[in-house]
Amino acid sequence: MKEDGNMSKRYWRSALALVVLISLFAACKAGGTTSGTGGAAGEPEVLRVWITWGDNPAQLQELFNRYAEANNVKVEVNSPVEDDKVIAALSGTEPPDVLVLGGPDNVASWVNEGLVTPLDEYIAEYGIDLDDIYPAMLAQGRYQGKLYALPWGSDTYGFYWNKDLFEEAGLDPERPPETMEELLEYADKLTKVDENGQITQLGFVPDFSWGHMEQYIRLYGSFWFNDDGTKVQLDTPEMAAALRWEQQFYSRYGAEEVLRFVSSTGEYDSSEHGFMAGKIAMMVDGEWMVGDNFIGGLAPDLWYGEGPIPYPAAHPERKGTNTVGGTVALIPSGVKDKDAAAKLLAWMMTPEIVADEMVANFNLPSSKKAAEDQRFYENEKFVVFMDLASSPNATYQVFTPISSDLLDELDLIEQQVLHEGADPEPLLQAAQAKLQPMLDEVVGK
Incomplete structure (x- = not known):
């Protein structure tokens, strides 16, 4: 999903460094209902979904109400969620059951901090069809051989x-x-x-x-x-x-x-x-x-x-x-009932739900079966992007725990080269010498 470009990305990069310092109090204040639990005796289980984007929160809540009604649970959708609340919740004890991000930029860093649940066992158990997901979109949620996030639609x-x-x-x-x-x-x-x-x-x-x-x-x-x-x-x-x-x-x-x-x-x-x-x-x-x-x-x-x-x-x-990239969904490691969260995530990944949500928001489907929905082809200009996303030349960004640091360096280099006329080669050499040891350190963990 489209967010506010570079400004949003820079905020995430700066805020990530504070994850381990966020207090439990802040995490609790960010939430509300306890994640993945029931309320009073006899009341349905409450699942919380946080989404960092959303021009139409009511539409998102209506979508998740369909899951709630079919499964005798309550789903509370919070959209759009402010960045500081996401970081506080991830480092606290009551994160949302499913977190939906505008992009995967910070997932590898959070994995390195132990804040994200590996999804591989849940994918098999709840029948998420990875063959139905476009490979370039799926790859953006993989880190060191494991899947930590799944694409929920995409952009290009x-x-x-x-x-x-x-x-x-x-x-x-x-x-x-x-x-x-x-x-x-x-x-x-x-x-x-x-x-x-x-x-x-x-x-x-x-x-x-x-x-x-x-x-x-x-x-x-x-x-x-x-x-x-x-x-x-x-x-x-x-x-x-x-x-x-x-x-x-x-x-x-x-x-x-x-x-x-x-x-x-x-x-x-x-x-x-x-x-x-x-x-x-x-x-x-x-x-x-x-x-x-x-x-x-x-x-x-x-x-x-x-x-x-x-x-x-x-x-x-x-x-x-x-280069495709966009919305990803993950399960924070602090979620108490990961099976309930995984079941909800599996529903989100079904072709019908992917199609309904992406049509509503003019975004690309991550599901090949969803892409067969004729609503995507009613706007001939949108079809151009459908073709690009499914092209054999569609590719993806590789993310690592130092992606934030590298993108900060690259932002600065790009400004110096474009706006100040600098020679790119010495700037790239200096950044390479600075960043490779940082990557070696975290990859070796």
Whole structure:
């Protein structure tokens, strides 16, 4: 599910360091009803589900009421839950029975702290069909050979372009740039600068509305961790090349001027958003953007297209590469009745429930059977993302206990390279030297 981009991620990274210091009192105050237990004699068992996102809490509660009615239990849904409450509950004695996160970024770190339950035995016992889950989505919840989180729907990113602005620039509105090199050429044609040297329209900004390095580095054929999460891979030709490619979109017009122009555009969820307002001609963004909360409702008359993010010209086999990621569900280790929690989680993973929830929120299904639901194909623009998520070139992020530290370093490097014109190689070398010993220490535990 879509959350608030980099700001939310940075909060999680900072707050994680405080997990072991949170008091039991704070954990109890965050909750309410005791997890996985009944109330007074004769009353049904109460299960608590915490969800860190949710524009429509009532819809989520109605969904879980279906489970409650079928199983003679009560399910209390708390959505959206503030980040500090999640961290307090995980480190306390009364966490929610099921915790649903906007992404898996912190799961490996929490596993390393002993805060998350391995799911493998419950998957078998409660008949969760792993073959029904898209492999790239399933992989994001696996750490050191065990599954700790399951995808409940997913997100991916694609390429958006404004067809009106293409026509104005003499470009074919039905032919977006195919390669990353061609994207740079299109961006030049779609950028306008007035007589005072001020930008009035931008072709493309690689880190709008936030960074997308997890997409670009996969398109360049690498990632910042190896597949088993034991090696840091920052000091590589691929990382340097991806950053230099991004840098060009700033250096051609002056980073300060690009930043000024981008900051003058509207909020992400407003009709004055840079792309929706016709001020930025092309962008990378997620499938939710086509829904009623964004373009569908805020700019319904916008003439635009979407497709895969352009690939490096030297590697046409990478066409359609996209990095999926999004909502995951887990069972905290402090849950008292893990069987009751696992039974609820298994229900959440059924194709019918996955389909109903993802249709309601304009998100991608993690279940192959759910993806057969024709409601996903009623919006032709959403179908583009359905195809991307099920593509053989769909891939995933590798997460480790030092993911937060690495992403902090990478955020800083990306800012220095794009916004300050720095050479990426020495920055990547320094980060590699700093982070590999940190990873060695935690992997060796």
